[in-house]
Amino acid sequence: MKSVLILSHKPVPRATALVMTLIATTTMLGCSRANLYQASSLPPELMAPRHATLKNIDLSRLARTIGNSQMLYTGDEVEVTIATGLEDKTPPAWKGRVAEDGSINVPLVGALHVAGLEVAQAEQLIGAESIRRGKYVSPNVTLSLTQRRENRVAVLGAVENPNTYQLPSTSSDLLTAINQAGGLSEDAGTIIVIRHPPGLVEAPVADNGGAYSTELASLRGNRRLIRTPPRTVQVDLTQAANSDFGDYSLSDGATVMVMERPKRFIHVMGLVNKSDQYEIPEDLPEPRLLDALALAGGQKMSIADKVHIIRQLPDRAEPFVIEASVRAAKGDTTSNIRLASGDVVSVEETPTTFVVGTLKDFIRFGFSSAIPGL
Numbered sequence: 001m002k003s004v005l006i007l008s009h010k011p012v013p014r015a016t017a018l019v020m021t022l023i024a025t026t027t028m029l030g031c032s033r034a035n036l037y038q039a040s041s042l043p044p045e046l047m048a049p050r051h052a053t054l055k056n057i058d059l060s061r062l063a064r065t066i067g068n069s070q071m072l073y074t075g076d077e078v079e080v081t082i083a084t085g086l087e088d089k090t091p092p093a094w095k096g097r098v099a100e101d102g103s104i105n106v107p108l109v110g111a112l113h114v115a116g117l118e119v120a121q122a123e124q125l126i127g128a129e130s131i132r133r134g135k136y137v138s139p140n141v142t143l144s145l146t147q148r149r150e151n152r153v154a155v156l157g158a159v160e161n162p163n164t165y166q167l168p169s170t171s172s173d174l175l176t177a178i179n180q181a182g183g184l185s186e187d188a189g190t191i192i193v194i195r196h197p198p199g200l201v202e203a204p205v206a207d208n209g210g211a212y213s214t215e216l217a218s219l220r221g222n223r224r225l226i227r228t229p230p231r232t233v234q235v236d237l238t239q240a241a242n243s244d245f246g247d248y249s250l251s252d253g254a255t256v257m258v259m260e261r262p263k264r265f266i267h268v269m270g271l272v273n274k275s276d277q278y279e280i281p282e283d284l285p286e287p288r289l290l291d292a293l294a295l296a297g298g299q300k301m302s303i304a305d306k307v308h309i310i311r312q313l314p315d316r317a318e319p320f321v322i323e324a325s326v327r328a329a330k331g332d333t334t335s336n337i338r339l340a341s342g343d344v345v346s347v348e349e350t351p352t353t354f355v356v357g358t359l360k361d362f363i364r365f366g367f368s369s370a371i372p373g374l
Contacts, residue, residue, distance in 0.1 A: 038322070039334070048340035051264075053282070054237070058241045059175060062173065062237075063174075063176070070119050072145065075097065076098045076149050081141070082108075082109075082126070082130065085140065102114065110129075119145060122143050123143045150167060151169055172249060173250060175248070185258075190236060193233070193235075194248075194250065195230070197254065199251050199252075233247075262341075265279055265342065266280060266292055269344065270346040272293065273297030278292070289329045292339060292345045299347055301356060304326070306325065306326075306347070308346045310344040313340070
């Protein structure tokens with residue numbers, strides 16, 4: 001389409017200007033419509049994505065405890081008493097901590113691997129090894145778990161009380177961390193970033209050609225530790241709420257960063273009373289065409305009906321245009337199209353609106369010039 005620019009020093013009569021504008025408008029309407037879609041028949045892949053809010057997310061799925069209350073883990077403090085029945089007074093209790101390799105060093109008996117065992121199993125192991133190693137004949141072993149290991153976890157970002165918290169190792173998970181920090185703040189979004197420090201994990205080992213589980217390896221003392229590198233995990237609460245899978249446990253030294261909710265904007269322009277960029281209120285999770293026009297104070301003319309919505313989706317190379325009708329939007333939900341953050345809503349000039357606007361200007365200008373003081 002070629003454009004012709006006419007220069008003249010003579011004023012163009014109003015009627016001639018009106019006709020020229022009508023011709024130009026009609027010509028523009030006939031331009032390529034390859035990237036133009038109708039709101040009433042918009043393909044699903046071009047529709048605005050659904051907006052997730054924290055109000056409809058089940059945070060209970062973030063709880064991932066790493067063991068039962070009776071199991072022993074590295075860092076736990078224990079108290080061991082071994083009685084023979086021959087003592088004149090209560091036998092002394094030995095207090096110690098489960099080492100990083102999962103063992104405790106019981107006096108006279110020696111080192112025993114207890115991590116991964118329940119309390120009753122650890123008592124049986126100490127008694128059996130005491131006899132096997134020739135230290136006791138028929139001991140009565142009592143083991144008590146005196147204090148759980150605690151993990152220091154930093155909870156930052158969009159929570160009520162950002163700080164570093166001590167979490168019991170058996171309930172050191174994302175839900176516990178958020179609750180300790182007073183819950184999510186009003187500015188919280190749906191994305192949480194977890195940074196795990198380097199650590200040690202117990203790996204299954206093979207024996208006699210067969211693969212042992214970690215628990216069996218712990219029972220037999222046949223095990224190895226592997227140092228893991230630091231890692232970062234991004235959790236989308238929308239996906240987490242709809243899945244039974246996902247590791248949300250937190251190790252000692254982990255950092256939880258709750259990201260703030262990104263602000264959403266739409267721009268409304270054209271034949272509206274207040275053309276501007278507007279932030280979408282959070283209580284309006286899925287704004288529609290009529291909502292955008294209301295934010296902009298409505299149309300300048302009630303006959304302004306044609307709307308173009310310019311949209312750029314993240315997975316689409318080029319923006320595209322959606323053609324909508326205010327009249328149709330008032331009649332059905334499909335035409336009252338759902339808007340996406342970043343949409344540009346333009347109430348278009350048409351031949352009809354141009355003629356009516358020109359007449360209004362002419363009448364107003366004519367009367368103003370004819371009546372002194374206006």
